[in-house]
Amino acid sequence: MLLFGTWVTQRSADAVLQHSAHSAAIFMDSSIETLVQELATQPQLSRASIEAIDDLLTHDAIRQKLSGITIWRPDGVIAYAKKRELIGTIDRLYPGLAAAAEGKVEIELLGVNAGVVTESVPDAEGRSYKIYSPMHQLGSTDIIAVAGYVEPPQQLDTMLAQGRRDTWIVVGVFTVLI
Numbered sequence: 001m002l003l004f005g006t007w008v009t010q011r012s013a014d015a016v017l018q019h020s021a022h023s024a025a026i027f028m029d030s031s032i033e034t035l036v037q038e039l040a041t042q043p044q045l046s047r048a049s050i051e052a053i054d055d056l057l058t059h060d061a062i063r064q065k066l067s068g069i070t071i072w073r074p075d076g077v078i079a080y081a082k083k084r085e086l087i088g089t090i091d092r093l094y095p096g097l098a099a100a101a102e103g104k105v106e107i108e109l110l111g112v113n114a115g116v117v118t119e120s121v122p123d124a125e126g127r128s129y130k131i132y133s134p135m136h137q138l139g140s141t142d143i144i145a146v147a148g149y150v151e152p153p154q155q156l157d158t159m160l161a162q163g164r165r166d167t168w169i170v171v172g173v174f175t176v177l178i
Contacts, residue, residue, distance in 0.1 A: 075090075
């Protein structure tokens, strides 16, 4: 039962993380993807697109959910960052970034020294969750960019802790009943 409880706990934690990543990816698809369409034909975003992304990120609801965003071209060149001097530079290829460039939505728990996307508000231990989402050319499956955004860990950690607690309660009850 201990082995079973550990397995179920890990599977439920993975499901919570993937659900959160996919929810954020849906938001990105509906709000940011239309603003990066010029990357399908141009190597960088126009000033108007950068300003439109900036404007979108000033809304309170968005700022509370996402504390940092970076957009890469599939080759790893930064197309959008809050720190303008990073635009046009190549960032290190994170595993999540590589997976998103292949079409997968990924989530990673990052430490305090996690690269240029740490314009986030980490927790007391310097951690934050980084979600990578592929951005497609409208009307096709071609990936033209990858959006990486940082989610503060407090809310996800609370959900994970509740899920672990509930799982162990259920496993404990079944163990006693058996």
